[in-house]
Amino acid sequence: MPWAILETVPAMIWLGDPQGRCVLLNRALRDHWGVADADSFEWSDTLHPDDAPRIAGPYSQAMEHRQPFRIEARYRRADGEWRILQTDACPHFDSSGQFLGMVGVNTDITEQRRTERDLRLSKENLEFAIEAAGEVGTWIWDVQNDVLTGDSRTWCGIGDGDGRHSTGRFADFLALVHEEDRARVCAAITRTLEEGRDFRLEYRLWQGGHLRWVFALGRCERDALDRPVIFAGVTVDVTDRRTREDAARMLAHELSHRLKNVFGVMQVLTAQTARCHPDATPALDQLARRIQALGVAQMLSFPATDAPRGESGLRHLAERVLAPYAVRGDRLDWDGPDLPLSPERATALALILHELATNSAKYGSLSTNGKVRITLSTTPEGVRIEWSETGGPPVSTPQTSGFGSRLIRQSAASLGAQDRWLWLPEGLLWTVVLPAAGHDGGAETVD
Numbered sequence: 001m002p003w004a005i006l007e008t009v010p011a012m013i014w015l016g017d018p019q020g021r022c023v024l025l026n027r028a029l030r031d032h033w034g035v036a037d038a039d040s041f042e043w044s045d046t047l048h049p050d051d052a053p054r055i056a057g058p059y060s061q062a063m064e065h066r067q068p069f070r071i072e073a074r075y076r077r078a079d080g081e082w083r084i085l086q087t088d089a090c091p092h093f094d095s096s097g098q099f100l101g102m103v104g105v106n107t108d109i110t111e112q113r114r115t116e117r118d119l120r121l122s123k124e125n126l127e128f129a130i131e132a133a134g135e136v137g138t139w140i141w142d143v144q145n146d147v148l149t150g151d152s153r154t155w156c157g158i159g160d161g162d163g164r165h166s167t168g169r170f171a172d173f174l175a176l177v178h179e180e181d182r183a184r185v186c187a188a189i190t191r192t193l194e195e196g197r198d199f200r201l202e203y204r205l206w207q208g209g210h211l212r213w214v215f216a217l218g219r220c221e222r223d224a225l226d227r228p229v230i231f232a233g234v235t236v237d238v239t240d241r242r243t244r245e246d247a248a249r250m251l252a253h254e255l256s257h258r259l260k261n262v263f264g265v266m267q268v269l270t271a272q273t274a275r276c277h278p279d280a281t282p283a284l285d286q287l288a289r290r291i292q293a294l295g296v297a298q299m300l301s302f303p304a305t306d307a308p309r310g311e312s313g314l315r316h317l318a319e320r321v322l323a324p325y326a327v328r329g330d331r332l333d334w335d336g337p338d339l340p341l342s343p344e345r346a347t348a349l350a351l352i353l354h355e356l357a358t359n360s361a362k363y364g365s366l367s368t369n370g371k372v373r374i375t376l377s378t379t380p381e382g383v384r385i386e387w388s389e390t391g392g393p394p395v396s397t398p399q400t401s402g403f404g405s406r407l408i409r410q411s412a413a414s415l416g417a418q419d420r421w422l423w424l425p426e427g428l429l430w431t432v433v434l435p436a437a438g439h440d441g442g443a444e445t446v447d
Helices: 002-006 027-033 052-065 110-133 170-176 182-195 239-276 278-300 314-325 343-363 403-414
Strands: 012-016 022-025 069-076 082-093 099-108 136-142 147-150 166-168 199-207 210-222 228-237 332-335 371-379 382-390 420-424 427-435
Touching: 012 027, 022 027, 027 099, 052 069, 082 110, 147 170, 170 182, 170 199, 182 199, 182 210, 182 228, 210 239, 239 278, 314 332, 314 343, 314 371, 343 403, 343 427
Parallel strands: 332 371
Antiparallel strands: 012 022, 012 099, 069 082, 082 099, 136 147, 136 228, 147 166, 199 210, 210 228, 371 382, 382 427, 420 427
16 A cells, blocks of 8 residues: 555655665656666666776675665656656665665655756856956845855955955944045945946945955845845955045146146237237237137036036036126026036137127127026937027128128038027027037037
């Protein structure tokens, strides 16, 4: 009866005699090997020849000492495919203690071993990629148990520097974060834990007595109760990049300072020349103002300066250029988004704005108590800029073009654009469409 029950179970079960021959095979095992019974079956005939020497010792020792054993080997299935079987066997005895042989279970673990192999290869490939990437490290934080594990390149304060993984607590890591960055790091981690946001941050920490800049990227997995459980990610040492950026900012600051001095000297020379040649004073004054406009454009075009966001766009440039004409917020309306400026655009637009303001101060709305409106909009062709004047004296289309209007057209052409002039009764309407990004080699998009 017991053997009849074993005939119906899906596990592959066998019974051996004291000499190691199979005397009984249940149905699952007979189907696996494709045999009708155990009488004419020899299990060693299905064993892979390369595995026979490896299992011979453990098998013989277990039979000799009448002890349980577990072995793995490849066996040829009935269809000819080699399968990895794990054999677990125990000795069985009669009532007098006589050894009757082994009873065992074979488990097909082929897919399990393939999966383990694939995972091992994947892990090795990942470790190789990380190794090849240089200063890239991996880390895992078990949030519930507060166990932080990282490798030597993690730069999280717990690596031991010899290539092995080390563990620590979150407080160990936080203690090594630069005190000026600690609150920022804690806030970013809290957002990730509470709101599920990805963790992306650059910060400084102490490692081996040296201050390093690192960039960390991570994500937190949550359990069925929506609790944070595993917070894992990578860390990259970006100290060299930050050092280069700091050096570039210092160089740009020094260059900005020297350029400011150069523009100042040019304005002084122009003023001195005007005093020596009174007849040329109006033209030299105009030249001085153009030099000043160019200086403003150059100072605003340095990307490495510490100017706040918004002080390198067209709006700030317009406010700076129009300031000498006493144009404040009550006389300058801005409609639309701002336009980030490349150095090329800043220079050309500074000249354009200066000439438009000069013309308006002489003949247009800025000659009285009128107003100027600058409107920005996006079109399929690019960014449209409008300068419109209202509240000034009546205007009419001029019969000739002066140097200022020619300078505006040349500046617009340098940006790959063609401007339009419309003299309306209420004031000038000047428009230009700057080409979309990439069409003029340095265009930005409207924010």
